[in-house]
Amino acid sequence: MGSFSSNDGAEKAMPVQLLQAQAHIWKHCYSYVSSMCLKCSLELGIPDAIQSHGGPMTFKQLVEAIPVCPGKARCLYRVMRVLVHWGFFELQIRKRGGAHEDEEAYSLNSASELLLRDNPVNLEPFVRFMLDPVSIKSMDCLSSWFQNDDLSPVETAHGLKAWDLVARNPELGCLFNGAMASDSRLVARVLTDHCKWAFEGLKSLVDVGGGTGETGKAIADAFPHMECTVFDLPHVVAGLQGTRNLKYVGGDMFNEKIPPADAILLKWILHDWTDEESVKILKKCKEAIPRKEEGGKLIIIETVMDDPTVGDENIKETQLLADVVMINVLGFERNKEEWAKLFAHAGFSDYVMRPILGLRSVIEVYP
Numbered sequence: 112m113g114s115f116s117s118n119d120g121a122e123k124a125m126p127v128q129l130l131q132a133q134a135h136i137w138k139h140c141y142s143y144v145s146s147m148c149l150k151c152s153l154e155l156g157i158p159d160a161i162q163s164h165g166g167p168m169t170f171k172q173l174v175e176a177i178p179v180c181p182g183k184a185r186c187l188y189r190v191m192r193v194l195v196h197w198g199f200f201e202l203q204i205r206k207r208g209g210a211h212e213d214e215e216a217y218s219l220n221s222a223s224e225l226l227l228r229d230n231p232v233n234l235e236p237f238v239r240f241m242l243d244p245v246s247i248k249s250m251d252c253l254s255s256w257f258q259n260d261d262l263s264p265v266e267t268a269h270g271l272k273a274w275d276l277v278a279r280n281p282e283l284g285c286l287f288n289g290a291m292a293s294d295s296r297l298v299a300r301v302l303t304d305h306c307k308w309a310f311e312g313l314k315s316l317v318d319v320g321g322g323t324g325e326t327g328k329a330i331a332d333a334f335p336h337m338e339c340t341v342f343d344l345p346h347v348v349a350g351l352q353g354t355r356n357l358k359y360v361g362g363d364m365f366n367e368k369i370p371p372a373d374a375i376l377l378k379w380i381l382h383d384w385t386d387e388e389s390v391k392i393l394k395k396c397k398e399a400i401p402r403k404e405e406g407g408k409l410i411i412i413e414t415v416m417d418d419p420t421v422g423d424e425n426i427k428e429t430q431l432l433a434d435v436v437m438i439n440v441l442g443f444e445r446n447k448e449e450w451a452k453l454f455a456h457a458g459f460s461d462y463v464m465r466p467i468l469g470l471r472s473v474i475e476v477y478p
């Protein structure tokens with residue numbers, strides 16, 4: 112293998128590349144351990160315990176505040192060390208005079224703040240769904256699925272298609288809906304705080320496949336003069352209560368008329384469907400909006416893969432992994448050219464993509 116470092120010729124040079132390659136493989140064998148440390152920290156209530164403490168918390172204080180057997184505290188210290196390393200908590204060193212008297216204390220950062228139960232944009236439900244044994248088991252069946260006739264790794268692991276599994280297992284259904292709703296609350300906050308321009312001038316908007324309406328509710332509250340509609344399958348919106356400027360409409364986006372509006376929001380819809388199905392959805396949406404000159408548009412919130420303007424390695428890596436997860440629902444993430452082709456096939460004339468939502472972009476599409 113490749114390069115060897117010199118050590119004055121006294122001994123054979125170390126095979127640096129070989130050992131780096133070993134470390135690389137080990138890292139990826141162990142990387143699920145960091146996911147499990149994250150899950151463990153939520154199950155033990157660590158972010159909430161640090162918040163309740165009201166300031167940087169020593170390890171001793173942390174152990175006293177959470178349900179951990181005293182004899183296992185040393186292991187928790189090691190788990191916390193991993194979580195600090197991966198940027199979930201901050202470790203502050205307080206100088207205390209003598210060399211051995213420095214005190215370490217944990218505090219929250221922007222990642223752990225997103226895991227607090229009382230944070231309106233808490234992402235704990237997303238972690239709980241993604242790291243549930245049912246989800247993990249599906250990914251564990253990836254290679255078997257590549258060699259059998261099943262539609263998805265979920266089917267290989269659990270004997271049911273992803274949506275049937277979610278529908279038949281109420282606990283899993285709650286986890287999935289919770290994960291989607293928590294994502295929607297966060298995206299809605301960014302949209303209404305920082306992307307107001309996308310909604311300005313609109314008198315009406317329909318969130319197609321808007322689920323239980325987390326995004327729709329936030330938009331309706333932020334734009335009280337806009338008439339908002341959440342359109343989703345009848346069983347999803349059954350019994351949901353609207354507000355003065357938000358209503359729920361049950362229907363099928365493939366076969367029924369989508370309620371007319373100035374703009375249609377499609378968040379995390381098209382990546383669930385093939386190109387053929389997506390073109391059908393887009394055509395249905397086009398029928399529901401006015402011409403471009405009259406302000407008609409689609410607002411699509413989706414990932415755009417391989418975007419050279421995205422420099423953040425964390426985002427690029429996560430987009431690649433999220434795309435593999437989508438195999439479970441027969442979905443996939445598209446690049447700019449694939450999106451452009453879809454819009455053209457559905458009869459749209461123009462689009463603007465803005466990679467301003469971290470992992471996802473705001474894509475405005477014009478008739």
Ligand SMILES: C[S@@+](CC[C@H](N)C(=O)[O-])C[C@H]1O[C@@H](n2cnc3c(N)ncnc32)[C@H](O)[C@@H]1O
Pocket residue numbers: 291292294295319320321322323342343344347362363364365377378379380383
């Ligand atoms: C991945 S979820 C996204 C939900 C929401 N937009 C979000 O981002 O959290 C897909 C949504 O599409 C809805 N959906 C699936 N098939 C549909 C159909 N034929 N007509 C209308 N909605 C549908 C589902 O019920 C679900 O709420």
Ligand SMILES: O=c1cc(-c2ccc(O)cc2)oc2c(O)c(O)ccc12
Pocket residue numbers: 246249265273274276277287379380382383436439440442
């Ligand atoms: O992040 C996800 C995960 C899923 C998913 C994975 C495994 C299952 O058994 C069911 C669902 O589905 C998603 C999805 O449909 C989506 O639009 C966005 C994200 C995810």
